[in-house]
Amino acid sequence: DIQMTQSPSAMSASVGDRVTITCRASQDISNYLAWFQQKPGKVPKRLIYAASSLQSGVPSRFSGSGSGTEFTLTISSLQPEDFAIYYCLQQNSYPRTFGQGTKVEIK
């Protein structure tokens, strides 16, 4: 199975900060990666698919990049509603595997 490792596991940031979350795959997954946001008590929401394609309706401050084994989710200017847990998901092969999550908290 492909292992997905996210870093950091948690971080504190302020409104307006640029935030970067990294996801590393244990083997080449091309660009078959998605990013999800989950707020407490809520359903996960897909932000990015195919590593860099922005899901319809998602603000443009979110962007994804990378291919192969290293991927990045960037929030260009953190907003109050962005405090949440972020997960990556490899969609290259089965079984699919999620990263362990990155909790973005208010500094």
Added chain:
Amino acid sequence: EVQLVESGGGLVQPGRSLRLSCTASGFAFGDYALSWVRQAPGMGLEWVGFIKSQIYGGTTQYAASVEGRFTISRDDSNSIAYLQMNSLKTEDTAVYYCTRVSHSVSTGYSEGDYWGQGTLVTVSS
């Protein structure tokens, strides 16, 4: 409007069975693959399994943790997907979500463009 509604969760004893349903509306159900994802209390997301559309054979894939115990099926005439869970264990306790899987030649199968609200399964004696 695309909607996915899970049902069938509840309290069940270890070793028993439970069947979850995912009722879809607002899109051509038969044209899409579907996945199930679960989340144990206070934990991260875990992919459970996947079923292709009948157009592509309706084949299934499962996580190792549920392989041989869980079965995903679909009833396209009623726009329902099912997750049959047998030989349940306490570690299967989680909120279970169904998700729609988008597909294209360039992106492959990509889970999670739409999610249901989830249904809680508690396995306990």
